[in-house]
Amino acid sequence: xxxxxxxxxxxxxxxxxxxxxxxxxxxxxxxxxSRMKESEMEVTRTRVRIMNSMINDLEEVYFEKMxxxxxxxxxxxxxxxxxxxxxxSNVVQKRIEYALNDVIHEGVLKERDGTxxxxxxxxxxxxxxxxxxxxxxxxxxxxxMGVEVKEFNITIPANSVRxxxxxxxxxxxxxxxxxxxxxxxxxxxxxxxKTVNISVIGLYAYDYENGPKSNIGIITGEWKRDNGTQITxxxxxxxxxxxxFVFGRGICVSYCxxx
Amino acid sequence: MRExxxxxxxxxxxMDGIFSIVILTIGFLIISSNKLQPGEELHLSIAAENTMNxxxxxxxxxxxxxxxxxxxxxxxxxxxxxxxxxKEQTLLDTLGELYFRNxxxxxxxxxxxxxxxxxLFRKDLFEMEFRINKEKIYxxxxxxxxxxxxxxxxxxxxxxxxxxxxxxxxxxTFWGPYMAEVDVWRK
Numbered sequence: 001x002x003x004x005x006x007x008x009x010x011x012x013x014x015x016x017x018x019x020x021x022x023x024x025x026x027x028x029x030x031x032x033x034s035r036m037k038e039s040e041m042e043v044t045r046t047r048v049r050i051m052n053s054m055i056n057d058l059e060e061v062y063f064e065k066m067x068x069x070x071x072x073x074x075x076x077x078x079x080x081x082x083x084x085x086x087x088x089s090n091v092v093q094k095r096i097e098y099a100l101n102d103v104i105h106e107g108v109l110k111e112r113d114g115t116x117x118x119x120x121x122x123x124x125x126x127x128x129x130x131x132x133x134x135x136x137x138x139x140x141x142x143x144x145m146g147v148e149v150k151e152f153n154i155t156i157p158a159n160s161v162r163x164x165x166x167x168x169x170x171x172x173x174x175x176x177x178x179x180x181x182x183x184x185x186x187x188x189x190x191x192x193x194k195t196v197n198i199s200v201i202g203l204y205a206y207d208y209e210n211g212p213k214s215n216i217g218i219i220t221g222e223w224k225r226d227n228g229t230q231i232t233x234x235x236x237x238x239x240x241x242x243x244x245f246v247f248g249r250g251i252c253v254s255y256c257x258x259x
Numbered sequence: 260m261r262e263x264x265x266x267x268x269x270x271x272x273x274m275d276g277i278f279s280i281v282i283l284t285i286g287f288l289i290i291s292s293n294k295l296q297p298g299e300e301l302h303l304s305i306a307a308e309n310t311m312n313x314x315x316x317x318x319x320x321x322x323x324x325x326x327x328x329x330x331x332x333x334x335x336x337x338x339x340x341x342x343x344x345x346k347e348q349t350l351l352d353t354l355g356e357l358y359f360r361n362x363x364x365x366x367x368x369x370x371x372x373x374x375x376x377x378x379l380f381r382k383d384l385f386e387m388e389f390r391i392n393k394e395k396i397y398x399x400x401x402x403x404x405x406x407x408x409x410x411x412x413x414x415x416x417x418x419x420x421x422x423x424x425x426x427x428x429x430x431x432t433f434w435g436p437y438m439a440e441v442d443v444w445r446k
Contacts, residue, residue, distance in 0.1 A: 013276075017276050046304075050416060061349070065420065069421075069422055
């Protein structure tokens with residue numbers, strides 16, 4: 001009888017110790033699992049935080065710079081293309097904002113009849129610094145971090161290109177973007193309007209109007225503002241729009257000659 | 260008498276089991292508390308993000324006047340020597356532009372000088388590495404081993420691109436986009 005009782009007790013203690021070991025092992029594995037989940041969540045949080053800061057940066061600083069670079073690249077290309085064809089009215093068919101809206105995306109100017117003129121293929125515009133070219137390069141960098149560029153669009157509305165002073169052209173554009181994480185953790189969608197003042201240095205100027213053909217060439221910092229009592233030199237925006245009217249003061253190679 | 264002896268043995272085994280569980284639990288708690296505290300991780304994160312934010316938000320013309328008097332020694336030197344061509348861009352863009360113009364050593368020295376004079380992080384506690392397009396710009400020495408052995412490493416990234424113009428010739432040069440990265444870890 002005593003033998004049976006002893007055996008029962010031994011079995012009981014064995015069960016209790018096995019139970020304790022199982023309890024300990026399961027608690028340990030649960031804790032390590034929860035810690036793994038916690039660190040996974042921390043990695044995700046860090047990733048989203050890094051991406052958030054990058055997208056904020058793009059919106060606050062780099063969209064503006066992107067607009068500046070793409071618009072300047074386009075204006076340099078357009079002015080050189082127009083200059084090579086003597087600013088002929090057959091060439092300058094559109095006001096600058098419409099021409100800029102055409103070429104800023106991938107360097108293709110649409111003539112009034114719809115014929116496309118590819119200024120990147122003709123060597124006037126650097127494709128890498130058009131919106132499409134820049135977005136391609138930025139998408140490549142983003143994809144290394146697992147982010148996809150779903151949409152990126154820049155539109156230059158009517159009357160949003162103007163000459164603010166002889167040295168600067170102001171361009172305003174609407175920017176729509178949609179970036180998404182490849183693991184579908186987060187996405188960033190937005191719309192913003194940016195305004196930049198683009199220096200006219202580097203653009204090609206030409207006297208297309210009647211009068212002395214003197215202000216020809218790439219504009220440098222050495223050019224002089226038209227300070228005469230009578231305004232004789234049209235602004236660069238005027239010239240690039242093919243407008244025969246003189247609005248605002250332009251710049252000349254050495255000095256602006258009064259007629 | 261025998262039953263009493265048996266009971267004693269049972270208590271002894273039970274106490275032994277409980278003690279072993281207590282010892283194992285204490286050991287487990289000691290090992291688990293050995294991981295990096297969230298506070299330290301936060302310090303690393305702040306150091307990395309502060310550095311990137313300062314470099315990407317401060318423009319050269321905010322630190323230098325028209326006559327190249329700058330609050331950072333190296334920046335003043337580069338401004339006088341016309342190494343900096345676009346004063347309107349940020350410090351991070353300036354580093355990107357120097358990288359584009361194949362002046363990686365100048366970029367590294369400028370990064371070192373700004374982080375030292377600006378007291379951006381404690382060099383006695385943290386180690387920092389700055390890269391553009393995966394190429395190491397700062398520091399000069401190889402820290403790969405030290406970085407691999409660090410418990411925690413925080414990284415911050417930004418995309419950079421820009422332009423500079425030569426006012427005398429009217430030539431405009433665009434550069435980028437590049438990926439700028441800062442890694443910070445505890446020494």
